Amino acid sequence: MYIFMGRQFRANKIHKTEEKMKTIQVFSETEELIISETKKMLQTSGDLEDIKIIEGTLLSLEMLAQSISHYPSLLNQQVLGKHSRSLETLVQNLCTHPGLNLLLNTPTKAVLGRGFTIAKMNFFILISYVCADYLHLCSGRDNIRKVIALNVFSIMAEEVFISIISDDKLNIDLRTKSGFLLAKIWEHRIYKGIEELEPILTDLWISRQSFTPSFGTMQGISEITSFCTGRNPMWLNFLEDSEFNEDILDALKEYLMGLSYEEMIKIEDYMEAESISSFNMSDLERVLEQSKSYPMNDYHDPREMYHFYVRRKNNAMFREKSCMRGPKSTIEKYIICYMLKHGIIAGNGN
Template sequence: MIQFPAVGSSEKKEEIIFTPVALDEFFEDEQYAQKMDEYNTNIIVLTPKERQLVNMVFERLRTSSSDALENLAARISDLERLTATIARFPSLLQRQVIADQEVRTQESLIHALLDFRNGDRMLHLPTKAILGKGFLVAKFHTFVAISKTARGQYFPRVELEQLRSATLAIMFTIMAEDVYLSLLEDTTIPTDIREQIAASLIILWEHRSDQTVADIAPVLEAVWHARDKIVPAFGTMVGTSELLRLTIELDEQWTAFIKNRLDDPDVSKALEEFLFGLSFEQINLLKEKIKEQKYLSISRDDVYALLGEHTPVDIEFDPRNFYLRYTVRRDNARARSRMNKVGPHKTLEDHFVKFILEQNREKQHKDAYAR
């Protein structure tokens, strides 16, 4: 078994002693549920799909690398202890009395999220929301480590792809918080949908798992991978060929989004940034230079030379690079919105999630009417 000192102990962490055990004992569903009850936490450490993947990895490592198994098992146990600590803070779904007079409920938190617009929200957010994000980052790094171990042990390709998808899904859950907060600031979105977004954000904070993200993660993963396979034909900087190639490879949700939202200037500009991997300002600068210098064609190296930058080096798949590129577009969009500058005020991911939420809301209304 894996032995640790008690949480909060001032003693130096004991040496980890690992004895191989049957995985049905390690992560058997009933035992896992009991473990969660003992911790009294609402955070989901591992979803059923993630738990299945971890069990698969552990089963393979039992016979190939006991050291790697010991290390990864310790990291999973660390995640469990972290959730136990976070669980000591008040639930966001229950009524809270603060300072014997101030009452916080889920409804009051929703209203506070809708009313707050300017500046950094961090000091206005519940403690559990801040700590929970740290848990997700730790979980993300754990799955990166699991994936690296699996590659080093030459797992079958299909299993490596499953681990990659699971790692990306965790990253999308981290990203979802940014998207929800961005959409909450948009007062052009109907109030009932913004309330739905706020409620979804609270559920995300409480459990660090989100059904909307689970539903759209495969689509976003496919979009990002399709984009990564496309070599932008900068040419006139219109992006028509890239859009066609991107759309052909994807499912009906993405096709419906493009069909229904591409006429929106903010969506089309955000899509340009996504396709070319450049900011709105850089794209406009290139368009001007192409027109001035009458370029008939322009290479990728020419593009970055005109921008006075080094050509980015393509590296192997790393989900952190996906998130990094998203955050650059996110921060640029927020800056334009704050200063009322020309260009996209939301990312492509913001627009896509908003579209899915609106579609879900419309379906709920139709279903209710049909009854």
């Protein structure tokens, strides 16, 4: 009888664990397909050593996901003695502990989940290296790059939402909506409910490579408007919004031109001093007297999108603290705030 009860207890425990496991999606269908095709490719080539590495990394990811899933759901209510926690209290706690204080008020599941996303990104980078060695057999290189980009985007979106939550100058409604969306990222490790963000920001990232800045008209918005609206119709509404201001324009210029606000001012001052109407990019480092603030090593590496965001975010934070001229936030933050305000993405507890 004791053994039976023990087995029943273990069965219930396993059942509950499986329920929790549903909150972490280890791989999407596209990712599963890439993994399957990579294994077949390696089996065809007879490279048993690489197969062993892939299998070992897969097992580690699955074990990590299982460990994370054992933590309570962030979306459900949890009661411990006289204490109760829910999605609403979590979001409230995030909004009242911004900045550095937020880190120590972040649920364990969220901290581990971020590591999981980075680990998964590194796994697909590993697969991309393997495919590079078998170009004649690998047909899904573009899909691999897109999967890496989606994982990078998830990490970046998490940081943008944190920056909104931590900004006590924004109204509490906007910060609360961001808190709900952040909790969903933490819970599922995929961007549930914010799918609208990915195409807008990633398309802009890809298309900025073809943007040719006209340094002779750096104060103008016409070329930027024409460029952006040609990518996504939402940009026209964003640029014509009543709250669109010089700060947002400068943040957008930084993004498209790949230069900091300070560097753009320096170029404009140089052009005025030299009485010239156009600027040659080959003279950039000579005029700046140093390398660019936002170096771009490899446009094809999706991680550059995150590096670019972090550098601009750090500069914006420095300007804010130092009361300096220039954008005080990134264009990503401004866009997401706009989308939240206008209900383009739904930030709620549902």
